[in-house]
Amino acid sequence: MVKLSGKAVYKGVIIGPVAVLKKDEAQVKRTKITDADAEIVRLTQAGEQAQAQLQKLYDKAVREVGEASAAIFEVHQMMLEDDDYLDAIHNMIQTEMVNAEYAVAVTGDNFSEMFANMDDDYMKARAADVKDISNRLVRNLMGQEDVDLASMEPSIIVADDLSPSETVQMDKSKILAFVTVHGSTNSHTAILARMMNIPALIGVPMDLDEIHTGMKAVVDGFKGEVIFEPSEEICAEVEEKIREEKEKLKLLQTLKGKENVTPSGQKINIYANIGSVSDVGYVLENDAGGIGLFRSEFLYLGRDDFPTEEEQFQAYRQVVQTMAGKKVIIRTLDIGADKQVDYFNLGKEDNPALGYRAIRICLKQPDIFKTQLRALLRAAMYGNLSIMYPMIISVEEVKRIYEIVDEVKAELDEAQIPYKVPEQGIMIETPAAVMVSEELAQIVDFFSIGTNDLTQYTLALDRQNAKLDDFYDPHHPAVLRMIRLVTDNAHKYGKWSGICGELGADLELTEEFLRMGLDELSVAPSMVLRVRKAVREANV
Amino acid sequence: MKKFEYVIKDEVGIHARPAGLLVKEAKKYQSKVTISKDGKAAEATKLMALMGLGVKCGENVEVSVEGADEDTAFEGIKAFFEANL
Numbered sequence: 001m002v003k004l005s006g007k008a009v010y011k012g013v014i015i016g017p018v019a020v021l022k023k024d025e026a027q028v029k030r031t032k033i034t035d036a037d038a039e040i041v042r043l044t045q046a047g048e049q050a051q052a053q054l055q056k057l058y059d060k061a062v063r064e065v066g067e068a069s070a071a072i073f074e075v076h077q078m079m080l081e082d083d084d085y086l087d088a089i090h091n092m093i094q095t096e097m098v099n100a101e102y103a104v105a106v107t108g109d110n111f112s113e114m115f116a117n118m119d120d121d122y123m124k125a126r127a128a129d130v131k132d133i134s135n136r137l138v139r140n141l142m143g144q145e146d147v148d149l150a151s152m153e154p155s156i157i158v159a160d161d162l163s164p165s166e167t168v169q170m171d172k173s174k175i176l177a178f179v180t181v182h183g184s185t186n187s188h189t190a191i192l193a194r195m196m197n198i199p200a201l202i203g204v205p206m207d208l209d210e211i212h213t214g215m216k217a218v219v220d221g222f223k224g225e226v227i228f229e230p231s232e233e234i235c236a237e238v239e240e241k242i243r244e245e246k247e248k249l250k251l252l253q254t255l256k257g258k259e260n261v262t263p264s265g266q267k268i269n270i271y272a273n274i275g276s277v278s279d280v281g282y283v284l285e286n287d288a289g290g291i292g293l294f295r296s297e298f299l300y301l302g303r304d305d306f307p308t309e310e311e312q313f314q315a316y317r318q319v320v321q322t323m324a325g326k327k328v329i330i331r332t333l334d335i336g337a338d339k340q341v342d343y344f345n346l347g348k349e350d351n352p353a354l355g356y357r358a359i360r361i362c363l364k365q366p367d368i369f370k371t372q373l374r375a376l377l378r379a380a381m382y383g384n385l386s387i388m389y390p391m392i393i394s395v396e397e398v399k400r401i402y403e404i405v406d407e408v409k410a411e412l413d414e415a416q417i418p419y420k421v422p423e424q425g426i427m428i429e430t431p432a433a434v435m436v437s438e439e440l441a442q443i444v445d446f447f448s449i450g451t452n453d454l455t456q457y458t459l460a461l462d463r464q465n466a467k468l469d470d471f472y473d474p475h476h477p478a479v480l481r482m483i484r485l486v487t488d489n490a491h492k493y494g495k496w497s498g499i500c501g502e503l504g505a506d507l508e509l510t511e512e513f514l515r516m517g518l519d520e521l522s523v524a525p526s527m528v529l530r531v532r533k534a535v536r537e538a539n540v
Numbered sequence: 541m542k543k544f545e546y547v548i549k550d551e552v553g554i555h556a557r558p559a560g561l562l563v564k565e566a567k568k569y570q571s572k573v574t575i576s577k578d579g580k581a582a583e584a585t586k587l588m589a590l591m592g593l594g595v596k597c598g599e600n601v602e603v604s605v606e607g608a609d610e611d612t613a614f615e616g617i618k619a620f621f622e623a624n625l
Contacts, residue, residue: 074555075587077564082587111588118594122552129556324592 002228006179006204007469008221012524013241016176018215018228019155020208028105028138036094037406043089043100044139046275050080053136060519072129079133085111092219101141110132154458156217160208172196172278177219179204179226183466194502196282197526201226203466217278252529255536256287262538270531271327271522273500276316277323280322282525287532288329292522293388293500294319294449297334300341306368312375320383329386329448329500330523331427332372334358353453353462358391359401366404373408377419386423388448393432395439402443429453432480437489447490448522455479474503484516491517498522510534541606542614546621553596558624563587566619571607573617584617 001404032038045518056071070072076132079085085107092103112127112134154174161182178193183202193200212230218227218238228235258271271292272283299307300313320328335341336357349355362369376387387402405421412419428434429450451474460479461471483499490497499521503509505523510531513521524533550558554575556594566573566584577599582589584603597600603621605614 071557071560078560082589084586084589084619108580114588120553120593120594120596123591124558130588277587369557520611 001231001234002444003510004204004206004226004228005224006201006226007466008224009200009202010193010198011221012197012199013218013220013238014156014177014179015216015218015238015242016212017153017229018158018213020211020213021157021159022144028101029093030102031097031099033093033097033099033103036097039093039100040090042141043104043137044094046100046137047080047448049084049140050133050136052271053140054080063300067337075154076136077130077225080137094447101138104134106135108137122189140318153255155213155285156219158206158208158217177201177221179206179217179219181206181208189193194505194524194526197524228391230295231378248409252533254292255529255532258532258536260289260535261531262514262540264540269328269498269520270518270520270528270535271498271520272523272525272528273522277318279525280319286525286528288525288528289330290384291319291323291468292327292329292498292520294330295327295334296330296332300333300335300344303343306371307341309371309375312316312372313378316375316379316385317382320385322378325384327384327386329388329425330376331388331390332359332362332369332376334390336361353456358390359389359397362389363397363400363404369404370408370411373405377405377408377421378417380420384447388424388425388427388446389430390450391453392426392440393430395443397445398426398440400480403519424496426483427453427477428486429457429501430481431458434486437486439491441489441493441495444495446495447497448500448520449483449498451479451484451499451503454482454504455499460483468524474506475509479503480509480512483513483518487518496520505531507531507534511540512537514538514540541604542610543602543604543619544614545602546618546625547598547600548595548597548625550625551597553599554590554593554601554625556591559587559590559622562581562590562620565616569605569609569613569616571605571606571610573612573613576602577603595605 009039030385051127054073054077058070059072060072062119088107088110089100089103092098092107093100108130111305112130113128114131115123118124123351152178155402156177156179157175158179159181164179173496175196175198177198178200180202181204183190190200197218201221201224204226216230220236220238224432224475230238252402259267261267270288271290272286272288274280274283274291275291275295297514299312312513315328334357336346336352336355340346344361346356356364376385379385389398405424409419423445425446426433426440426444428437428447430453431441434454441447452463455461455472455474455476459472459476460462461468463472487497496519498518499513500522504521505527507530514535519529548554554562562584563586569611574581575584575590575593577595580593582593584590603617605617607613
C-alpha cells in the first residue's frame with residue numbers, strides 16, 4: 001500500500017484500476033546475448049504484437065475520426081515491415097550480439113535521424129513516426145503495457161501530465177479519475193475533471209516506474225490523497241464514502257426542474273460550460289438552462305488540419321438542435337497560449353499567455369476566422385445560438401470583427417446560403433476590457449466574464465505554474481470589483497452580464513454575485529445543481 | 541526492363557500515405573520496381589527508402605520495372621502513379 005498526497009481539483013472519491021500513461025521513452029540498456037536466433041524470434045513476436053496493436057488503433061481511429069486521419073497507423077504498420085529497417089536491426093543483433101531492444105533503439109535513432117535531416121518539413125516530421133514505431137517495438141520487447149484507451153475498462157488515469165490534445169482524444173466514459181505528477185488547479189486536466197464530475201489530483205509525487213496499469217487504487221478528492229494497492233479496510237471505508245456521496249447527489253437531483261430563484265424572488269440564469277458536442281449530454285442531465293460557454297477548440301485540437309466549414313456547421317447545428325431553443329453561446333476559437341495546435345504553425349513564444357492567441361489569430365488570419373463565422377451564422381438558423389469573442393482588449397477590435405462578419409454575410413448572400421446573424425457578445429478577460437467596458441457595452445449584446453484569465457492577468461500570476469497556486473487568490477478584491485464594474489456598465493446600456501470562469505461555480509461567492517446583479521453564471525455541468533441550491537438558499 | 545518518367549502532382553510529394561500505397565502496389569508483382577531521382581534510387585517495396593528520396597511536388601522521377609511480369613507490373617505501377625501521385 002502506498003499513500004501519496006496531492007492537490008485535489010475536484011472533490012469526489014473513487015476506487016478502481018489504474019491505467020498509466022507514459023510519454024517518456026523506455027530506458028534501453030545494451031546487453032550481450034549468446035543466441036542471436038532467439039533474439040530475432042523475440043523481435044518477430046514484438047513486431048507481430050505491434051501490428052495487432054496498430055490494427056486496433058487504426059480501426060478505432062477510422063470509426064472516430066475517419067479513414068484519412070487513421071491512415072497514419074496504417075503507415076506505421078508498413079514502416080514496421082520495412083525491409084531496410086528490419087535488415088538493419090537483424091544485422092546488428094547478429095554481428096554485434098546485442099539484445100533486440102538495443103538494436104531497435106539504435107536503428108530507430110539512425111532512421112529517424114535520416115528523416116530529421118531532410119530539407120522538407122513534412123519529411124522531417126516523419127522522424128517522429130520512426131521513433132514512435134521503434135518505441136512501440138521496444139515497449140513490446142520489454143513487456144511494457146501499451147495503454148489502449150479504447151479497449152480498457154474504466155480506469156484511474158495516472159500520468160506525468162496531460163496535454164489538452166491528449167485529454168480531447170480520450171474516451172470520457174473510460175475515465176474514473178485523473179492523478180498527475182504535474183499540472184496546476186487551472187490546467188486543462190483540472191477543467192476536464194470538474195466538467196466530468198470526477199475526482200482529480202495534481203502535483204502527486206509519484207514514481208511512474210513503480211505504478212503499473214491494472215493496479216488497484218483509491219482517489220480521495222476530499223483528503224487530496226491517492227492510495228495505490230489499498231488494504232481491504234480502506235477499500236471498505238471508501239465504498240462507504242462513495243455511498244454517502246451518491247446519497248448527496250440524489251438529494252441534488254430533487255432540484256431538477258426547479259427555478260434558480262432566491263427566497264426574495266431574484267432570478268439568475270445558470271448555464272453550463274462544455275468543450276465538445278458529446279458534453280451536451282452532461283448539460284441536459286444536470287438541467288442547465290443553456291450553454292454559457294461552448295469552447296470551440298475541440299474542433300481544432302487533436303487533428304492534422306483545419307476543420308472545414310461543413311464539419312463545424314454540423315457540430316454547431318447538432319448542439320443548438322439538441323438544446324432545442326435553449327441558449328447556446330459558442331466562443332470562437334481560443335487557440336494559442338496553453339492550447340497549441342501544430343498545423344497553426346504558431347511557433348514558440350516566450351510569453352504565450354500574452355502572445356498571439358484567440359481573437360488575435362482570427363483578426364490576423366481572417367480566412368480561419370471566416371470559415372468559423374460562416375459555420376456559426378449558418379447554424380444560427382437552427383436554434384438559439386450566440387457568438388462570443390475571446391480576449392478582446394478594445395472597441396476597435398470589436399468593430400473590426402463586425403466588418404469581417406459583414407463580409408461573411410455578403411459572401412453568404414451571394415452564394416444564396418441561408419443564415420442568421422445571432423446575438424454577439426464578448427468575453428471580458430483582460431483588465432483592458434474591464435476599463436473600457438462602458439464603451440464596449442454600447443456595441444455588443446452581452447458580456448461574459450472569463451475569471452480564469454482575468455484573474456491571471458490582473459494578479460500577474462501564471463495559471464499553469466503550480467508554484468504560484470499559493471499566491472492565486474481567486475477572491476482577490478481587485479477581481480471582484482472588476483466584476484461589479486463590468487456588470488454595472490452592461491446594465492447601464494441594457495445588456496446582460498455573466499461569468500463563465502471557474503469563479504462562477506464558487507459557492508462562497510454566489511450571494512455576492514446575486515447582490516452584484518449578475519444575470520448569468522455558467523459553470524461546469526456537475527456544478528449546475530449545486531449552484532442552484534446555493535441560489536435558492538441565498539440570503540439575498 | 542521498362543521505364544517511364546513522371547512528374548509528381550501531389551502537393552506534398554511522395555509522402556507517407558501514397559508511399560505506403562505504392563509499396564503495397566509494388567509488392568503485388570515479382571518484378572523489381574525502382575524509383576530514382578537525381579541519381580538516388582529506392583526500391584518501391586521499401587517504404588522508408590522511398591520516403592527518404594524526399595520527392596516533392598513538381599519533381600521528375602524515373603520509374604523502372606524489371607522482371608518476369610514486367611509488362612503487367614509496368615501498366616499497374618504507371619496507372620498507380622497517375623491515380624495517386
